[in-house]
Amino acid sequence: MFSSFEELVKKAEDSGKSISEIILETEAEETELSTEELISRMKNNLYVMRKSATVKKRCSASGLSGENGWKYSLSDNKGVLMGSLASKAMEYAMSIAEHNACMGKIVAAPTAGSCGILPGVLLAVAEEKNISDDEIVMALFNAAGIGAVIAERACLSGAEGGCQAECGSASAMAASAICELMGGTPRMCTNAAALTIKFVLGLVCDPVGGLVEVPCVKRNASGAINAITAAELSLCGVESYIPADEVIDAMSDVGKMMSYRLKETALGGLASTDTAKGFRLEGSGCNAQCRCNKG
Amino acid sequence: MRVFDVLGPVMVGPSSSHTAGACRLALVARALLDEKPVKAHIRLYGSFAKTYQGHCTDRAIIGGLLGYSPDDDRLRDSFSCAEKDGLSYSFEEAESDTLHPNSVDLILEGKTKNVTVTASSIGGGAIKVVKINGAEVDFSAEYPTTILYHKDVRGIIAKYSELFARYGVNIAFMRVYRHKIGRDAITVIESDHSISDELLEKIRSLENVDGAVYLPAVK
Numbered sequence: 001m002f003s004s005f006e007e008l009v010k011k012a013e014d015s016g017k018s019i020s021e022i023i024l025e026t027e028a029e030e031t032e033l034s035t036e037e038l039i040s041r042m043k044n045n046l047y048v049m050r051k052s053a054t055v056k057k058r059c060s061a062s063g064l065s066g067e068n069g070w071k072y073s074l075s076d077n078k079g080v081l082m083g084s085l086a087s088k089a090m091e092y093a094m095s096i097a098e099h100n101a102c103m104g105k106i107v108a109a110p111t112a113g114s115c116g117i118l119p120g121v122l123l124a125v126a127e128e129k130n131i132s133d134d135e136i137v138m139a140l141f142n143a144a145g146i147g148a149v150i151a152e153r154a155c156l157s158g159a160e161g162g163c164q165a166e167c168g169s170a171s172a173m174a175a176s177a178i179c180e181l182m183g184g185t186p187r188m189c190t191n192a193a194a195l196t197i198k199f200v201l202g203l204v205c206d207p208v209g210g211l212v213e214v215p216c217v218k219r220n221a222s223g224a225i226n227a228i229t230a231a232e233l234s235l236c237g238v239e240s241y242i243p244a245d246e247v248i249d250a251m252s253d254v255g256k257m258m259s260y261r262l263k264e265t266a267l268g269g270l271a272s273t274d275t276a277k278g279f280r281l282e283g284s285g286c287n288a289q290c291r292c293n294k295g
Numbered sequence: 296m297r298v299f300d301v302l303g304p305v306m307v308g309p310s311s312s313h314t315a316g317a318c319r320l321a322l323v324a325r326a327l328l329d330e331k332p333v334k335a336h337i338r339l340y341g342s343f344a345k346t347y348q349g350h351c352t353d354r355a356i357i358g359g360l361l362g363y364s365p366d367d368d369r370l371r372d373s374f375s376c377a378e379k380d381g382l383s384y385s386f387e388e389a390e391s392d393t394l395h396p397n398s399v400d401l402i403l404e405g406k407t408k409n410v411t412v413t414a415s416s417i418g419g420g421a422i423k424v425v426k427i428n429g430a431e432v433d434f435s436a437e438y439p440t441t442i443l444y445h446k447d448v449r450g451i452i453a454k455y456s457e458l459f460a461r462y463g464v465n466i467a468f469m470r471v472y473r474h475k476i477g478r479d480a481i482t483v484i485e486s487d488h489s490i491s492d493e494l495l496e497k498i499r500s501l502e503n504v505d506g507a508v509y510l511p512a513v514k
Binding site: 001023027030031038041042044045048060061062064099100101102103104105106107108109110111112113115118140141143144145147148151152156157159160173209210211212213265 | 296297298299300301302303304305306307308309310311312314315342345346348349350351354366368370371418419420
């Protein structure tokens with residue numbers, strides 16, 4: 001795979017291909033799997049993503065989340081400030097993140113904590129812009145390529161680099177993917193990824209109770225909007241002053257400088273507020289199981 | 296990193312390390328027991344111990360012990376499935392200074408065999424087995440893995456590696472762990488290809504080999 005955005009963009013520009021095509025071809029070469037097999041596997045990912053986006057009332061074992069996507073979807077104020085595309089993206093992103101929190105089946109993209117962002121954005125864009133499944137599947141290869149570069153240069157997990165790494169990466173992957181879907185050049189795609197990371201540099205991983213719910217579900221919502229913001233800016237020619245690879249390197253540095261208390265240890269940030277400290281998981285696994293089955 | 300490492304795994308949530316990874320390491324422990332577990336004592340360490348109910352680590356581990364993989368919808372109902380399947384279990388919370396923050400001892404009993412496996416969930420669904428019956432090991436179960444229990448004698452490595460070669464199985468990684476010279480040892484062989492029942496039998500019947508367990512790649 002690629003170790004820099006520059007390398008990826010150069011290959012795309014030299015060959016006149018899109019990032020998604022380059023990633024698909026490279027993966028086929030490096031794994032000795034056929035492009036058909038890879039596409040088929042990615043179609044399965046899309047299937048799981050779509051299923052996980054069902055907007056409904058859910059419940060988690062802890063009770064900390066499960067109804068945000070549903071509540072948002074029913075509100076008269078939904079979309080009152082943002083258009084239907086952005087509000088759909090948030091609705092799906094939160095629903096998928098809650099599906100995850102409630103032991104639903106999801107695709108880690110790149111992680112379970114950030115699993116709502118990429119599919120939330122892609123499904124919303126696909127619906128609003130009448131984009132075919134085949135195109136979305138290719139866009140997922142674009143997203144994977146971006147994620148692979150970030151994994152190589154920095155990291156993808158909150159435990160290592162904070163939420164800027166986890167939701168930030170998902171967001172960057174989504175930004176690049178929709179940029180390509182909307183006709184952006186490879187350079188616009190990596191630029192969009194860089195902008196998204198810039199928006200969230202320093203974002204901490206501070207899960208209440210150590211669980212993947214608060215504030216994770218709502219950061220999936222903001223992650224979706226960050227991706228759309230970055231993609232739109234990039235499509236309109238707004239460029240990151242700092243080159244994309246340097247932005248990722250900066251994210252990596254910031255992650256290393258971050259206190260361990262802000263990297264998925266639940267010892268800082270929201271996780272150490274009075275309310276968070278007062279949170280106790282009531283009941284045994286049995287009670288939670290009963291509630292989940294009803295959800 | 297591969298495309299489907301970034302966009303994957305397909306898993307039952309909420310956490311790739313506390314749920315999917317926990318399920319995987321239980322699956323590996325079940326395979327190492329080499330028969331159906333009837334009793335399990337599960338000692339959770341660190342972050343696993345602190346958040347296991349909210350993360351459904353407990354359900355994921357029981358599910359893995361029942362043979363469910365991380366994307367199996369039955370993970371949610373694994374407690375009632377365990378009851379139906381005749382698996383009794385208990386959980387314990389513990390601390391450790393040396394183990395990874397998401398680690399567990401799985402003390403398993405089958406009808407005839409038992410095993411104690413210590414493993415860690417290291418992130419993204421990846422796992423590491425670090426102890427088998429007190430012997431320190433280090434493997435990920437992402438490759439087909441053969442674990443040999445044998446005596447530490449001259450020439451034994453040549454004997455079993457020759458068998459692998461004869462059956463056309465390429466050895467990717469191999470580590471030999473012995474307690475004391477001339478006493479018990481464990482060899483962990485991670486191979487590029489799966490091994491046949493015939494090869495496994497031949498390994499088991501080698502002189503100075505006390506037993507062997509084969510783990511197909513646990514994805």
